[in-house]
Amino acid sequence: MTAVPRLADADMLSREIADAAAELAARIDLGEFDDLDEGQLLDLRALSDTMAHWAILAQALEGRIGAVRQAPSPMEPVQRALAH
Numbered sequence: 352m353t354a355v356p357r358l359a360d361a362d363m364l365s366r367e368i369a370d371a372a373a374e375l376a377a378r379i380d381l382g383e384f385d386d387l388d389e390g391q392l393l394d395l396r397a398l399s400d401t402m403a404h405w406a407i408l409a410q411a412l413e414g415r416i417g418a419v420r421q422a423p424s425p426m427e428p429v430q431r432a433l434a435h
Contacts, residue, residue: 365409372402 376399378384384392424430 365406365413368402368409369406372399372406375399375402 375395379392379395379399384395387395
């Protein structure tokens with residue numbers, strides 16, 4: 352079972368997915384899976400393409416997470432008012 356990434360590692364998830372997709376595509380192109388029938392090979396190519404797509408989506412989510420982390424807390428004015 353793969354460990355769920357910690358939030359600190361979340362910004363690296365899209366890169367890992369993209370790398371895995373590229374590696375799978377390269378291995379397919381190099382003929383490493385030539386012993387598979389055409390249907391299985393097409394499934395592997397579809398998997399590689401799907402992983403690349405998910406990497407793009409994960410990167411977009413990482414950008415949103417980064418923006419949220421940098422945004423000021425909406426509770427900040429309330430906390431200041433309560434402190435006085």
